[in-house]
Amino acid sequence: MTSRREFLVLLATSTAAIATGKAMQTSPTDVDLSKYKWSMVVQVDKCTECISKMLEKQGIKFDKLPLDKQNELLRNIRPPCVKACDLANNVPRMPNNPRFDCYMIRIIAAKATEDASWRFFPLMCQECEHPACVEVCPTKASYKRPDGIVVIDLHRCIGCRYCMVACPFNARTFTFMDPLEHLEKINPEVPIRKDGVPMKCEFCRWLIDMERSEGVKNPKPVCVQVCPYNALVFGNLKDPNSEVSKIVRTSKVVRLRAGLGTDPKVFYHDL
Amino acid sequence: MIEFKKIDGRSNGYWLVCGIFLALTIWGFYAWYLALVYGHCVMGLSQRVPWGFGTAAICYTIGASAGSLIVSALSGVFGKEEFKIFSRSACVFALGTIVAAMLSIMQDIGNVENAMNVLLHYNPTSVFSWNSFLYSSYFVIGFVYLMAQFGEKRRITKALAVLAVAWAVLVHSGTGGIVGFVYSTDLYHSSLTIPMFIVSAIVSGLGLLIPMWILTFKWTNRPLDRDLMWYLSKVMGALTILLLYCFAAEALDTAYVPGNAGAIHMALFDFRYPYAWVFWVIQVGGCLLTILILLTPWGKTDWGMGIAGFIVAIAVYGERYTLITPGLGYPKDLVPGMIFRPFWIVPYYPSWVEYAEIIGLMSMACLVYCIGLKIFQILPERGEVEKA
Numbered sequence: 001m002t003s004r005r006e007f008l009v010l011l012a013t014s015t016a017a018i019a020t021g022k023a024m025q026t027s028p029t030d031v032d033l034s035k036y037k038w039s040m041v042v043q044v045d046k047c048t049e050c051i052s053k054m055l056e057k058q059g060i061k062f063d064k065l066p067l068d069k070q071n072e073l074l075r076n077i078r079p080p081c082v083k084a085c086d087l088a089n090n091v092p093r094m095p096n097n098p099r100f101d102c103y104m105i106r107i108i109a110a111k112a113t114e115d116a117s118w119r120f121f122p123l124m125c126q127e128c129e130h131p132a133c134v135e136v137c138p139t140k141a142s143y144k145r146p147d148g149i150v151v152i153d154l155h156r157c158i159g160c161r162y163c164m165v166a167c168p169f170n171a172r173t174f175t176f177m178d179p180l181e182h183l184e185k186i187n188p189e190v191p192i193r194k195d196g197v198p199m200k201c202e203f204c205r206w207l208i209d210m211e212r213s214e215g216v217k218n219p220k221p222v223c224v225q226v227c228p229y230n231a232l233v234f235g236n237l238k239d240p241n242s243e244v245s246k247i248v249r250t251s252k253v254v255r256l257r258a259g260l261g262t263d264p265k266v267f268y269h270d271l
Numbered sequence: 272m273i274e275f276k277k278i279d280g281r282s283n284g285y286w287l288v289c290g291i292f293l294a295l296t297i298w299g300f301y302a303w304y305l306a307l308v309y310g311h312c313v314m315g316l317s318q319r320v321p322w323g324f325g326t327a328a329i330c331y332t333i334g335a336s337a338g339s340l341i342v343s344a345l346s347g348v349f350g351k352e353e354f355k356i357f358s359r360s361a362c363v364f365a366l367g368t369i370v371a372a373m374l375s376i377m378q379d380i381g382n383v384e385n386a387m388n389v390l391l392h393y394n395p396t397s398v399f400s401w402n403s404f405l406y407s408s409y410f411v412i413g414f415v416y417l418m419a420q421f422g423e424k425r426r427i428t429k430a431l432a433v434l435a436v437a438w439a440v441l442v443h444s445g446t447g448g449i450v451g452f453v454y455s456t457d458l459y460h461s462s463l464t465i466p467m468f469i470v471s472a473i474v475s476g477l478g479l480l481i482p483m484w485i486l487t488f489k490w491t492n493r494p495l496d497r498d499l500m501w502y503l504s505k506v507m508g509a510l511t512i513l514l515l516y517c518f519a520a521e522a523l524d525t526a527y528v529p530g531n532a533g534a535i536h537m538a539l540f541d542f543r544y545p546y547a548w549v550f551w552v553i554q555v556g557g558c559l560l561t562i563l564i565l566l567t568p569w570g571k572t573d574w575g576m577g578i579a580g581f582i583v584a585i586a587v588y589g590e591r592y593t594l595i596t597p598g599l600g601y602p603k604d605l606v607p608g609m610i611f612r613p614f615w616i617v618p619y620y621p622s623w624v625e626y627a628e629i630i631g632l633m634s635m636a637c638l639v640y641c642i643g644l645k646i647f648q649i650l651p652e653r654g655e656v657e658k659a
Contacts, residue, residue, distance in 0.1 A: 067615070070613070071614065109611065111609060113610075123605065137394055139389055141392075156392060158382050158385045160379070164321045166453050176311045176316070195381065257455075
């Protein structure tokens with residue numbers, strides 16, 4: 001039987017615990033993520049210029065290459081956005097082992113007809129509004145944050161790879177072996193993955209969360225920060241004055257595989 | 272009244288069979304150990320083909336289990352009393368293969384330590400999540416059904432048989448949905464996948480059970496009614512024809528979409544890759560050979576029926592392979608309406624580790640069956656129907 005004294009002590013500690021928890025929840029650093037809808041616009045003209053110049057410097061005529069050489073080149077090309085992403089996000093690159101090579105950003109070349117000229121652009125997770133990966137994940141390890149970023153909870157993921165199969169963009173890769181052995185440098189801000197889990201671009205959420213908590217008005221992922229051509233525009237679609245909103249509102253932009261209805265939040269301008 | 276008895280299980284032959292299955296099981300578990308230590312790089316998988324033999328093994332073992340349970344319930348559900356002699360052994364095999372299926376899921380996932388999360392964090396939109404519930408409940412229903420049979424509780428057995436068949440169909444429909452509901456891959460999304468999974472489940476279940484029963488009764492010196500075996504073989508043959516019809520319908524359904532032309536051409540006609548070989552030689556060829564064997568007089572013999580069953584069981588495994596891998600090996604149409612690069616077809620060849628894992632698991636199911644014969648009363652004294 002609990003005495004009145006014990007009951008009061010229990011009541012007081014419970015109240016204190018709830019109050020502390022509440023206080024932690026409403027700390028000033030905690031921001032309502034639903035105010036944001038992070039999105040990106042890729043300006044394909046500028047990306048094409050960047051990649052074309054890189055190829056020109058190396059004396060490579062992409063159009064003249066046979067298919068397998070074009071594939072190999074695009075697998076290994078590392079413009080500033082890809083290089084910065086790999087380093088910042090602990091992406092284990094294995095250029096000599098294309099079967100297991102991980103990536104977050106790939107460079108794609110596309111043209112409308114045989115005689116048209118190639119256009120180059122990066123392809124990363126399209127941060128879909130209705131993501132197939134989230135739909136199929138058996139443990140809710142893949143989920144969409146209120147700000148629209150699709151993330152992977154590595155503590156929950158079982159490594160079934162259903163998300164990779166369901167993704168319309170092949171945006172996810174899997175750590176087939178210990179990633180540590182293939183990292184040039186380790187960024188301590190980003191969790192180091194183990195083998196047997198998928199990875200994908202998360203719009204550098206560790207960075208934008210950090211910058212936002214420090215009061216930065218327009219946080220940007222590393223690929224956007226390092227792009228020498230300002231080809232990548234990042235921002236909040238819910239803010240009508242953001243650059244992203246203005247471009248999407250006023251220009252002709254397309255979304256990849258829009259017909260599937262996943263509603264990607266990466267837009268391609270001038271594709 | 273059918274009298275079920277334990278087998279003696281003291282002969283050298285019995286221990287040899289158990290020893291072979293045990294050795295293969297250990298080999299399979301060793302392969303799993305390698306995958307756990309070195310990662311999934313020991314398999315033939317790649318970033319583009321992240322599902323392969325392991326995933327095919329999951330579908331296959333679940334199918335074989337569902338098929339076996341449906342056969343087990345023939346007497347209870349359809350009133351075919353003459354098949355009651357097989358109901359216990361088929362049920363034990365169904366339980367053995369569902370355990371193999373659950374273990375093959377464990378082998379296939381990359382992060383085994385988080386496996387329990389499937390049960391802890393249910394995602395109602397994930398077919399895989401539905402299946403975690405269906406597989407575990409299926410095992411429980413199958414187990415209770417077997418216990419009811421041991422207890423000779425006629426009405427409960429009948430009721431459980433109906434439930435078990437319904438659940439087996441549900442379980443395998445869920446498995447078919449894992450692939451059939453994926454809309455992002457040209458060769459995946461098909462409403463035919465689920466019914467086709469059910470047909471192939473019964474075919475593979477019978478394909479494994481027929482040779483198993485023939486050998487079991489022969490080696491334990493029990494008489495076996497050839498007419499019953501021939502009846503089951505005819506059912507298997509008829510369903511194999513239905514399966515071939517489903518293959519044709521699904522292939523034509525996919526091929527009719529102009530955007531799928533490249534993918535379907537690779538999967539069916541490009542013999543530079545393994546997919547077309549598996550489709551024509553193992554899947555279609557295996558089914559045709561089975562039908563051909565059953566149409567000859569030799570097909571009515573023990574050897575004929577047993578070999579036909581074994582071949583169609585392998586053909587169904589080929590079907591699982593071609594259902595899963597070619598769709599991944601062919602590049603997704605990332606930029607619709609445009610020519611794009613990189614664009615290359617990834618051939619998928621399973622490594623010995625993947626072969627060892629599936630052979631090990633199937634051997635484990637057979638070992639469970641062999642041990643079950645010795646411990647429980649699952650085999651009738653006579654494999655014949657008493658004529659009135």
